[in-house]
Amino acid sequence: MQTRNKVLDDISQLMTNAMGVAQGAKTEAETAMKSMIDRWLADRDFVTREEFDAVQAMAAKAREENTALLARIEALEAKAKPARKTTTKKPASKS
Secondary structure (H helix, E strand, C coil): CCCCCHHHHHHHHHHHHHHHHHHHHHHHHHHHHHHHHHHHHHHCCCCCHHHHHHHHHHHHHHHHHHHHHHHHHHHHHHHHCCCCCCCCCCCCCCC
16 A cells, blocks of 8 residues: 655645646736736727728728719710810911
8 A cells, every 4th residue: 555645745735726826817917918908909099990891891982982973973074065176266467
């Protein structure tokens, strides 16, 4: 039969508890750091990716609409102005 050493059992238990405390401290530190970063980002008025993508899509749609409207305006202006013949008048000669 093997005898158990009380000192080794105590050290083993101490190390197990220390690892648990270290894991808990790590989790708490990560949570605190994430909270600080989130607060810092919120104070800087950064936008989320979803907001950025939405505005980018709106801008692309507006550019397309502007291009279509410009083409329509040019077509209407071309219809409104009939083709003019360019005639040059000669100055009256002094005779």
